[in-house]
Amino acid sequence: MPDSQLHQRFPELATSLPFLRLGAATPVRELALGTRNPLWCKDDGAYGDGGYGLRLPYYLPVGGSNPIGALGYVEGALELAAQIASGALPEPARVVTAVGSGGTAAGLALGLRIAGLRTRVLGVVVNDTLPLDAPDIVALANRSADVLRSRGAQLDIDPLRPDDVTMVRDWLGPGYGHETPEAVTARTRAATAGLRLETVYTAKGLAAALDLDTRANLGDGPLLLLNTYGPRP
Ligand SMILES: Cc1ncc(COP(=O)(O)O)c(C=O)c1O
Numbered sequence: 001m002p003d004s005q006l007h008q009r010f011p012e013l014a015t016s017l018p019f020l021r022l023g024a025a026t027p028v029r030e031l032a033l034g035t036r037n038p039l040w041c042k043d044d045g046a047y048g049d050g051g052y053g054l055r056l057p058y059y060l061p062v063g064g065s066n067p068i069g070a071l072g073y074v075e076g077a078l079e080l081a082a083q084i085a086s087g088a089l090p091e092p093a094r095v096v097t098a099v100g101s102g103g104t105a106a107g108l109a110l111g112l113r114i115a116g117l118r119t120r121v122l123g124v125v126v127n128d129t130l131p132l133d134a135p136d137i138v139a140l141a142n143r144s145a146d147v148l149r150s151r152g153a154q155l156d157i158d159p160l161r162p163d164d165v166t167m168v169r170d171w172l173g174p175g176y177g178h179e180t181p182e183a184v185t186a187r188t189r190a191a192t193a194g195l196r197l198e199t200v201y202t203a204k205g206l207a208a209a210l211d212l213d214t215r216a217n218l219g220d221g222p223l224l225l226l227n228t229y230g231p232r233p
Helices: 005-009 071-085 103-115 134-150 181-192 202-214
Strands: 028-030 039-043 094-099 120-125 165-168 223-227
Touching (some): 005 071, 071 103, 094 202, 134 165, 181 202
Parallel strands (some): 120 165
């Protein structure tokens, strides 16, 4: 069986889009944090601090957020879809991720569309120096779709539109790396469920998810926090 979820879905990419496997699918688990909605975590921290070795099949800019780099989280979304299909977790209403340069959110949005999931991306902006509004994110997602097509994928999806993703800046604080009180609280709360977050990226994401959980008017449903494993001492 082909190694990558993308290759399983598009065998025509097997030779045109080299794939580097980092490890097994990252684990998902429910977080017991007393939320109204079930709150799940996909723990990409399971990869730890590295392990890429010297095999570098692609050159990526800082942050990895170009159309090729965003394909990493297309693969991540397809991996998530496989986990949902296997019953490891329910289909989330929203997947919440920190947004630093946009590739994670863009790749997720495209991958979820390819997988046919209804899950929506909630991007929590943590960087004040880049344009990271919904139109920027979906433009990147659509350029990644073009890469797949240019490599031969028979990709039959509509282009993503800005209202397909939600971007929030309410958790940024004064700027990148600033430790907001909400992020500190979220980090402390995560620790009670054995999840180690940090306040540059992932605790800001959890702060947004916890806030979303309290807003019944935005629609209920399982929430999924993506632990992208930020910098730690
Ligand atoms: C730990 C962590 N989480 C999230 C992000 C955000 O990812 P992206 O740059 O793809 O928006 C980054 C990188 O910026 C990161 O290092």
